[in-house]
Amino acid sequence: MTFKPAPWPRKLRSQEWYGGNSRDTIYHRGWMKNQGHPHDLFDGRPVIGIMNTWSDLTPCNGHLRELSEKVKAGIWEAGGFPVEVPVFSASENTFRPTAMMFRNLAALSIEEQMRGQPIDGCVLMVGCDKTTPSLMMAAASCDVPSIVVTGGPMLNGYFRGERVGSGTHLWKFSEAVKAGEMTQEEFLEAEAGMSRSSGTCNTMGTASTMASMAEALGMALSGNAAIPAVDSRRRVMAQMSGRRIVQMVKDDLKPSDIMTKAAFENAIRTNGAIGGSTNAVIHLLAIAGRMDGVDLTLDDWDRCGRDVATIVNLMPSGKYLMEEFFYAGGLPVVIKRLGEAGLLHKDALTVSGETIWDEVKDVMNHNEDVILPADKPLKEQGGIAVLKGNLAPLGAVLKPSAASEHLLQHRGRAVVFEDIDDYKARIDDPDLDIDETCIMVMKNCGPKGYPGMSEVGNMGLPPKVLQKGITDMVRISDARMSGTAYGTVVLHTSPEAAAGGPLAVVQNGDFIELDVANRSIHLDVSDAELATRLAAWTPRHEQPASGYAWLHQTHVEGADTGADLDFLKGCRGNAVGKDAH
Structure with missing residues (x-):
């Protein structure tokens, strides 16, 4: 692309405030001078x-x-x-x-x-x-x-000679404590070396x-x-x-x-x-x-x-x-x-x-174990996998480079958490009906549902599973996850549950099929059953009455388009408004 610079000198935006000697100009320029700025700083x-x-x-x-x-x-x-x-x-x-x-x-x-x-x-x-x-x-x-x-x-962080990655090791050590592989005292010791x-x-x-x-x-x-x-x-x-x-x-x-x-x-x-x-x-x-x-x-x-x-x-x-x-x-x-x-x-x-x-074009790689050769990549297919299907008609995402290879094609029984509070209340229960073959599903954590779409999609596994030595399960939600996190985690499911997307009507015991290679995520219920469930669905949360929460909930778009506020799309430019002085 060729870029042609604008002619210089020319009148700049700031001169609408500072240029000339009118009353308005002196109003803007004069007050700035109380910081000790010389007059010629305002010369264009x-x-x-x-x-x-x-x-x-x-x-x-x-x-x-x-x-x-x-x-x-x-x-x-x-x-x-x-x-x-x-x-x-x-x-x-x-x-x-x-x-x-x-x-x-x-x-x-x-x-x-x-x-x-x-x-x-x-x-x-x-x-x-x-x-x-x-x-x-x-x-x-x-x-x-x-x-x-x-x-x-x-x-770099360090703990007992091991590199400690911020976030990444927080999740790892937290799971290790729940699995009985690390003491709380060791966790606190690791904390001291995480952010140095x-x-x-x-x-x-x-x-x-x-x-x-x-x-x-x-x-x-x-x-x-x-x-x-x-x-x-x-x-x-x-x-x-x-x-x-x-x-x-x-x-x-x-x-x-x-x-x-x-x-x-x-x-x-x-x-x-x-x-x-x-x-x-x-x-x-x-x-x-x-x-x-x-x-x-x-x-x-x-x-x-x-x-x-x-x-x-x-x-x-x-x-x-x-x-x-x-x-x-x-x-x-x-x-x-x-x-x-x-x-x-x-x-x-x-x-x-x-x-x-x-x-x-002239830069050099100084460590091919950190930036790997093209013919020896960490993952042949990295990027972000965009999944679609009847569970995510507008899409969901998964990060293959952070996922477990054996779970990228998986069919499992859904264990459903209605929101993050439901998850926290039940995940440590030894009587929770779950094993490593199941798929953990969490709802109501999207842009409207949380509200704001928190980084809770990388749900920690239940202790009863961790204690078997299992470190990953398929997890599906309309939430986000920290970029420091890892696992076979399906995120940003759209439309989100709080907006009445299919995720809202997944039930315990439903089977879900994940096929990353074919970019598919499918809820194993008939179209008729899914339609019946959606018709009976009602929102779980009341709309905020006022404040920014009301503005956000009323106008936020889905994750599939960036979760921006609908009235902020497009470029509004930098035209200088009227000066009332």
Whole structure:
């Protein structure tokens, strides 16, 4: 793709606030001067908003205030005017009922901050899972020049000489405690070594996946995704991104120039190659839904990702962590491999102004046990499997690289939990009628049902099964799961149970057939019986009466289209509103 920079100099958005000597201009400019800004900073140079998701309650992003200082340095060096803007930060660790419920609220509020303030370009300071998609959704909706700077992953965790992957080992150790293989004291000892530096999860969880998606989409400088949070090169990347956004504003290089359908297809294939999180499905669909002219669907995930081999040997699919991934060469090596295999739109544009292929064509792999050779992949078919059938007419997803091979084709008796509370109340009961051949089914955990679609789809197995040495069973729900999780887990079943999808009427004792190779998930009841059950179905939960919960429940769409709010689809642009002063 060729990009023709806009002529420079030209009048920028910020000059609608700061240009000239009218009463309104002096109102805007004069108050800004109480911060000690010289008059010539308002002379038409690019004003860059550093949209910072730092928060003490978002520990993955706890170091972004310091990192933003390096961004500011880069902006000053390039002749821009940096202004740091604190924005909505939805922490995966603390937000209830789930951070996912607030991704759209964050995107809405940040979009209006971008549009309603004198900002010519944005640096998106992100890290924790929902901060990356929410800021990218906002940037897509406004279409102001924007660049992503991630905080980076934390260093490797260790417990008694073993690498400890954040999230991945939490699930593993928790199951070991229930199975009687690990004491509670040992679990607490392991906790102390899990998170030993600033940064996001050190596995290929959702945070690192979305950092990789931003880079594969072309919205971050090459190499951004994998640099550890505490590595000095992370600070260099921040400063270089600050320099780059100023030139992007001068060139008028916008998200709509970068995030094309070809770019999204590159990202989908990259997700398969890295063994990325299933959450990327929902987030990329939502980001694409904010772009005009980009028709991305769930079927594109299967079409583009089905034959992509997983070549990154990282937890939860493999054995290494993000620190080793960076030392091996990081995401540029993976993207180069895709290009060499004919699986990359090489002419897709990036924030650097260069094509994605020009960015990666000369990189080298420094560890072929971390980034595997193409002929020795971790999984021959990685990607995200999109399953359809009478249980999921609009689709469900499964991550083959994290699943058990022997369960990818399975028929089992359903053991049904009506919601997460029902699951928690019954799963440890020794009298629960379940064994390893059964299929665990959980309802009412989708976008409307939880509400917000929590990461509870990777249901822990019952102790009576774990104590046999069984570590995986087929699990089906309309929920999500953490990108750090693993197992043969069918997620995002659509339509969800709370919206009256077929999942809502699955009963204990029904048989379900899973056939990943044929992309099928089937409830073994007749069409007539299924229709009768659906006709008799009534919602279990009352609609909230007010507040954001009401707005979310009324307007949230299904997981199959990205679970965005229906009135936020499309690009609304960055036109400056009327000034009432």
